[in-house]
Amino acid sequence: MKSPVPMHIPDGFLSIAVAGILWLVSLVFIFIALKKAGKEIDESRLPLVGVLAAAIFAGQMLNFAVSGGTSGHLLGAALAVLLVGPWPAVLIMTSVVVVQALVFQDGGILTLGANLFNMAVVGVAVAYFVSSLFRRWFGRQRWAALLTAFTAGWLSIFIASLAAALELAFSGTSPANIAIPAMGGIHALIGIGEGLITLGAVSLLMASKPQLFDQTSKEKVKSSLVWIAGLIFTVILLVFSPLASSKPDGLEWVAEKLGFLIMAQDASYHIIPDYVLPGIQNEALATIMAGVIGVIIVIAVVTLLTRRNKAASQS
Amino acid sequence: MPAGAFQRASYLPGGSALHRCDARVKLALLSTFLLTIALLPIGAWVVYALIGGLLLAGLLISELPLAVLCKRSLILEIPIILVLLPQLFIKNGDSLELAIFPYHHVYLSVMGLERIVSLLIRSWLSLQGAVLITSVTRFEDLLAAMRACGLPHLMTVIFGLMWRYLFILIGEASRMNQARASRSAAGQSGAARPLGLIIWNARVTGGMAGALLLRSLERSERIHQAMQARGYDGHLRGSSMEEPLTAKQKGLTLLFVLTGFLLLFIAYGWKMR
Amino acid sequence: MIEITELSYSYEDGKLAIDDVNLKISPGEKVALVGPNGAGKTTLLLHLNGILQGSGILRIGDWVISEKNLRQIRARVGLVFQSPDDQLFSNSVYEDVAYGLFYQGVETGTIRARVSDALNLVGMPGSETRSPYHLSLGEKKRVALATVLVMRPQVLALDEPTAGLDPRGRRGIINLLKSLEQTMLIATHDLSLAEELCPRMLIMDAGRLVFDGMTGAALSDRELLIKNGLL
Numbered sequence: 001m002k003s004p005v006p007m008h009i010p011d012g013f014l015s016i017a018v019a020g021i022l023w024l025v026s027l028v029f030i031f032i033a034l035k036k037a038g039k040e041i042d043e044s045r046l047p048l049v050g051v052l053a054a055a056i057f058a059g060q061m062l063n064f065a066v067s068g069g070t071s072g073h074l075l076g077a078a079l080a081v082l083l084v085g086p087w088p089a090v091l092i093m094t095s096v097v098v099v100q101a102l103v104f105q106d107g108g109i110l111t112l113g114a115n116l117f118n119m120a121v122v123g124v125a126v127a128y129f130v131s132s133l134f135r136r137w138f139g140r141q142r143w144a145a146l147l148t149a150f151t152a153g154w155l156s157i158f159i160a161s162l163a164a165a166l167e168l169a170f171s172g173t174s175p176a177n178i179a180i181p182a183m184g185g186i187h188a189l190i191g192i193g194e195g196l197i198t199l200g201a202v203s204l205l206m207a208s209k210p211q212l213f214d215q216t217s218k219e220k221v222k223s224s225l226v227w228i229a230g231l232i233f234t235v236i237l238l239v240f241s242p243l244a245s246s247k248p249d250g251l252e253w254v255a256e257k258l259g260f261l262i263m264a265q266d267a268s269y270h271i272i273p274d275y276v277l278p279g280i281q282n283e284a285l286a287t288i289m290a291g292v293i294g295v296i297i298v299i300a301v302v303t304l305l306t307r308r309n310k311a312a313s314q315s
Numbered sequence: 316m317p318a319g320a321f322q323r324a325s326y327l328p329g330g331s332a333l334h335r336c337d338a339r340v341k342l343a344l345l346s347t348f349l350l351t352i353a354l355l356p357i358g359a360w361v362v363y364a365l366i367g368g369l370l371l372a373g374l375l376i377s378e379l380p381l382a383v384l385c386k387r388s389l390i391l392e393i394p395i396i397l398v399l400l401p402q403l404f405i406k407n408g409d410s411l412e413l414a415i416f417p418y419h420h421v422y423l424s425v426m427g428l429e430r431i432v433s434l435l436i437r438s439w440l441s442l443q444g445a446v447l448i449t450s451v452t453r454f455e456d457l458l459a460a461m462r463a464c465g466l467p468h469l470m471t472v473i474f475g476l477m478w479r480y481l482f483i484l485i486g487e488a489s490r491m492n493q494a495r496a497s498r499s500a501a502g503q504s505g506a507a508r509p510l511g512l513i514i515w516n517a518r519v520t521g522g523m524a525g526a527l528l529l530r531s532l533e534r535s536e537r538i539h540q541a542m543q544a545r546g547y548d549g550h551l552r553g554s555s556m557e558e559p560l561t562a563k564q565k566g567l568t569l570l571f572v573l574t575g576f577l578l579l580f581i582a583y584g585w586k587m588r
Numbered sequence: 589m590i591e592i593t594e595l596s597y598s599y600e601d602g603k604l605a606i607d608d609v610n611l612k613i614s615p616g617e618k619v620a621l622v623g624p625n626g627a628g629k630t631t632l633l634l635h636l637n638g639i640l641q642g643s644g645i646l647r648i649g650d651w652v653i654s655e656k657n658l659r660q661i662r663a664r665v666g667l668v669f670q671s672p673d674d675q676l677f678s679n680s681v682y683e684d685v686a687y688g689l690f691y692q693g694v695e696t697g698t699i700r701a702r703v704s705d706a707l708n709l710v711g712m713p714g715s716e717t718r719s720p721y722h723l724s725l726g727e728k729k730r731v732a733l734a735t736v737l738v739m740r741p742q743v744l745a746l747d748e749p750t751a752g753l754d755p756r757g758r759r760g761i762i763n764l765l766k767s768l769e770q771t772m773l774i775a776t777h778d779l780s781l782a783e784e785l786c787p788r789m790l791i792m793d794a795g796r797l798v799f800d801g802m803t804g805a806a807l808s809d810r811e812l813l814i815k816n817g818l819l
Binding site (some may be wrong): 001019043099 | 317325344345346349350352353354387391393399401416434435437438441442445446449454455467469470472473474475476478479480481483484485488491492506517518519520521522523524525526527528529531532535536538539542549551
């Protein structure tokens with residue numbers, strides 16, 4: 001069983017500083033979620049949260065064929081938010097990601113903090129941000145709910161992948177101008193699958209049990225922190241990523257000052273001239289070429305792996 | 316129940332010393348193992364080998380077959396592999412000359428190669444350490460160990476419920492997949508499907524996910540009723556009786572931590588020669 | 589022991605699930621509750637321990653069920669659900685059987701002893717450390733019964749105790765129930781279980797109680813059975 005979305009970072013790919021900081025940040029968010037959602041969950045929703053976590057995990061096994069052997073999968077952060085609100089969703093996704101790491105070894109253990117941050121915090125916050133915003137703009141019509149489902153699903157995956165890419169860049173594992181387009185590009189595509197599946201699920205649930213979606217309006221007041229966090233994450237990552245991508249030396253300068261690169265045992269990228277394609281003189285052009293070649297490699301390998309997956313899935 | 320899911324779920328029953336070891340100690344061992352590896356410098360090949368030896372020793376103690384280490388290979392996801400490749404093209408240091416096309420040589424960086432190989436080795440070692448420990452520890456015991464280390468009660472209960480119903484629901488999902496597969500007339504050819512069909516497929520999958528969720532919601536209602544029927548009153552209760560660690564267990568953990576330091580010492584000492 | 593007066597209950601969507609039910613069950617009586625799917629059997633059982641509260645009066649022994657005494661009621665009425673997977677929600681048999689005792693505030697040493705007794709009673713001795721996921725259906729049904737028996741209830745309400753069991757499993761459950769002394773109300777499709785175990789039978793259809801009398805009489809009245817969807 002492959003992991004649903006190729007966003008789980010294995011051990012060894014993040015520097016200790018980055019991994020450590022994200023562990024702390026995630027723990028803070030999880031503790032806040034326990035406090036905020038704890039009482040409400042205890043009283044009436046305890047089995048709901050647990051069983052839903054299992055359902056979302058199981059839901060990640062449902063797939064749909066895209067071409068040959070590739071298939072699209074669900075992560076589920078957006079779905080969780082739409083069903084139970086942001087704070088319980090944080091706890092649900094935490095359970096999912098932790099069990100993926102501990103039991104199925106999808107994603108490392110030292111990097112678990114980062115994976116939790118990307119999927120259980122950023123993913124949830126962004127999805128919640130979208131759903132609140134759309135509810136304010138469009139009200140409660142059915143088409144609005146479906147649009148929300150799709151957008152929340154798509155954006156949560158996309159932004160989470162940008163966060164992962166930045167983490168890799170900060171750790172010196174990969175230059176920002178490759179990591180960001182690669183992760184962002186792939187997940188912009190994968191996110192479409194997430195959006196569609198979320199949309200399909202919400203559509204069915206609205207038809208069978210419309211009362212489900214009325215409850216979440218209660219959470220809005222208490223969860224402004226999440227709304228703001230979602231907005232901040234989205235804005236920062238959307239603005240920061242292209243910047244970092246085009247000026248990775250700037251990013252390295254910052255990272256170096258903050259000591260990440262040291263902890264990453266003198267990572268590969270110091271100044272742009274290092275990272276230049278042999279034979280090309282103009283630095284700027286070389287950087288752009290490097291980015292473009294990176295994307296081409298992405299596409300080539302995807303195609304290759306697709307063919308191999310097809311062979312595997314037919315056996 | 317899909318064999319795949321359970322197989323990948325790691326735990327292999329047995330009676331070895333490693334199996335019987337307290338889950339808290341194993342958790343500490345794993346953490347030490349992972350941290351030590353993470354702190355190692357690039358190119359510390361000898362120490363990498365030593366750690367590999369440690370891993371093998373652990374495997375022998377656990378009395379599990381060698382295949383355990385092959386069970387989960389470092390299946391790097393596409394984006395992660397790709398973001399590593401640029402390492403090959405750094406201009407620092409020595410280059411390896413590769414004649415790919417006539418008259419056109421590509422220069423690969425030796426340092427880059429070193430970094431990639433080091434990273435992959437360290438990642439692989441970390442992964443197998445986690446595989447080994449989770450192969451000899453039941454999830455329930457891991458959960459109890461985490462609880463003893465301070466995991467909040469509510470989180471423990473959520474994990475517990477999730478774990479209890481995980482494989483039941485995975486079974487349901489897998490049956491849904493099979494049911495759909497046996498009804499769909501679409502060919503298995505590798506040709507790319509028309510976009511419209513893909514979108515439709517995705518929505519159907521969404522519907523399946525929705526159905527799974529709906530059944531889960533109803534199930535959770537019944538579970539709640541069962542909890543109430545036995546007295547659940549909205550406040551979590553339950554035993555969290557853990558015996559304190561013995562001196563022997565603490566000593567073992569300390570020994571392991573010291574070994575970690577020793578290895579780091581060797582690695583950095585070697586590097587600074 | 590159980591006295592129900594003018595009980596009615598409607599679902600959220602307004603549909604009437606139980607329509608003016610009146611009945612009395614004496615201590616130690618074993619009564620079968622039969623009827624087609626959707627007749628309201630499960631809904632009725634859920635009223636016995638206050639999980640659902642309709643209009644009307646429900647009395648268990650000397651207690652009239654109300655918001656204030658749910659704890660005591662639930663200690664006296666043991667409800668065994670249709671699907672044991674819903675009832676066994678912990679990761680070990682011990683935790684599941686001990687669950688009710690935790691909430692009664694029983695002290696740990698006593699809990700261990702009572703869990704062990706309950707498991708012995710249902711024919712699953714020594715299974716404390718097993719995971720419910722790995723039990724067979726018959727074993728799950730026994731453990732589910734243990735989770736309730738451990739609380740020493742005076743009344744047992746069972747929902748389809750033999751559903752899905754093979755003949756051997758079924759025989760095991762029937763023998764087990766025969767050996768217990770509690771007052772019992774058993775919702776079931778299994779007419780021969782009713783015949784073997786319960787001298788008295790209640791037939792429910794569309795929320796109403798349409799028959800309350802001797803099991804033998806009901807089972808020999810073929811027309812009655814067909815009319816109420818039992819045959």
